[in-house]
Amino acid sequence: MIPILLANGMTLTPSEMQQRMNRFGDALRRSGVKLTHQRMEIYREVARTGDHPDAETVYRGVRKRIPTVSLDTVYRTLWLLMDLGLITTLGSPRGSVRFDANMSSHCHYLCTRCGMARDFHSEEFAKFKIPDAVKALGSVEGTHVEFRGLCSSCSKKKG
Amino acid sequence: MIPILLANGMTLTPSEMQQRMNRFGDALRRSGVKLTHQRMEIYREVARTGDHPDAETVYRGVRKRIPTVSLDTVYRTLWLLMDLGLITTLGSPRGSVRFDANMSSHCHYLCTRCGMARDFHSEEFAKFKIPDAVKALGSVEGTHVEFRGLCSSCSKKKG
């Protein structure tokens, strides 16, 4: 069992990679979408690194193995994988940047459907200390805690 | 003292609004940039609501008072206000969406200059319970904790 040293310093064993690929296959089969060569390589490309690539980077990686793959397919597949719960996004998905004049310590709730946002204060969170592991990486200028889900109004609409 | 009921249910008293405007004036003066009509109205527009508008929304709001304001000025001003520490962004600022295949509970460190990202695990955050106030807003499908700052490599480059 040879551990693979990732760019970000975490190690991913071949068996963990294998597990991810199995989870991928299961999830696609379970949801009834087709298991294409492209989808497999796109997932593999995200799953094998720990450095959180953007769509363009995934595209470049996948092109080495499937030279004719299109950027559009990469995007469509990434959102599909997200819907299936196989990957997440770093920071908020899609849409434009949003601004906040409240500079006191607080958290956000964000509806993934309508974009509704709410501030709230959490004592528990306010007390959190920044882990030393983080300080070793660089300075910390801000901490952002975000809960994502479907707001009750959107839940109703979907029924 | 008449409290203003914000769209998001939080109340902002006129005196709190006054305080924000004072902080705004002080920050601009201290940093030596000019206090223009546009900058004032743009900040006021973000400061007076709790619903985290995007640039376009701020633009529409400001246009009611300064019909000739340009969207470009809104963008330039918002980033300026951010540099001055008067506002933050919800989710990650600028750039493209980035993807993550690690679905186990973890946090992120993100360098605001080069975009370098690192995962790390925090026991403390793993134990974090979702506040009831949040559950009242809707379902929670994911929790995202992100620390932003300058990584040590970028800090060196700036000297």
Add this chain to the structure above:
DNA sequence: TTCTTATTTGCGTATGATTCCTATTTTGCT
């Protein structure tokens, strides 16, 4: 107050990210 000059602004245009359209190709089933 008026003058002066470095900043800012507004506009039109450019870029980067993401999505749409649709003819063609593939997958999963028989």
Add this chain to the structure above:
DNA sequence: AGCAAAATAGGAATCATACGCAAATAAGAA
């Protein structure tokens, strides 16, 4: 192998954001 539904490639469209420069303006000096 053959079929129908789903998925793909590729180019064009759209959306968010940034750039360049001439005209306008804030802030300090006179």
